[in-house]
Amino acid sequence: MIAMRKNCFIILSISFCYILNQAVKNTVDIPILSDFCRNYLNDILCGIVFPAYVSVCLVLSHRKPLIKWTHILITMTLCGIFWEYVSPALLHVGTSDILDIAAYLLGGTIYYCIHRIH
Secondary structure, three states: OHHHHHHHHHHHHHHHHHHHHHHHOOOOOOHHHHHHHHHOHHHHHHHHHHHHHHHHHHHHOOOOOOOOHHHHHHHHHHHHHHHHHHHHHHHOOOOOOHHHHHHHHHHHHHHHHHHHOO
C-alpha cells in the first residue's frame, strides 16, 4: 500500500507541475529556460508520471509495481518510440524528436530516484 500512496502522490505532484508549466511556459522570456519549458519539460514530467501510473495499474491488478530501473527504461523507450514515431506516422499530427525520447528516459530515471527515496 505504501507503493500505491507514493505513486498517487507522484501523479498528483507532477500533474500540478504540468498545469503550472502549461500556464507559464509562454510567458517566460529567458532564452534557454523558455525553450526548455516549451519543448522538453512536459516530456520529462511525462517520463515521471507514466511509470507511476503504470505502477498504480499494476498494484490494482495485484502485481508488483515498476521498481527496476531497467523495466522503467524499457517502458519509457517503447512509449517514446510509439509517441514520437508511430503515432505521428499514423495520425499525421506532430513531429518526431529524438530528444523527446531522451526527455522521457530522463523522467523515468527521475521517477526511479524518487521511488528509491525512503
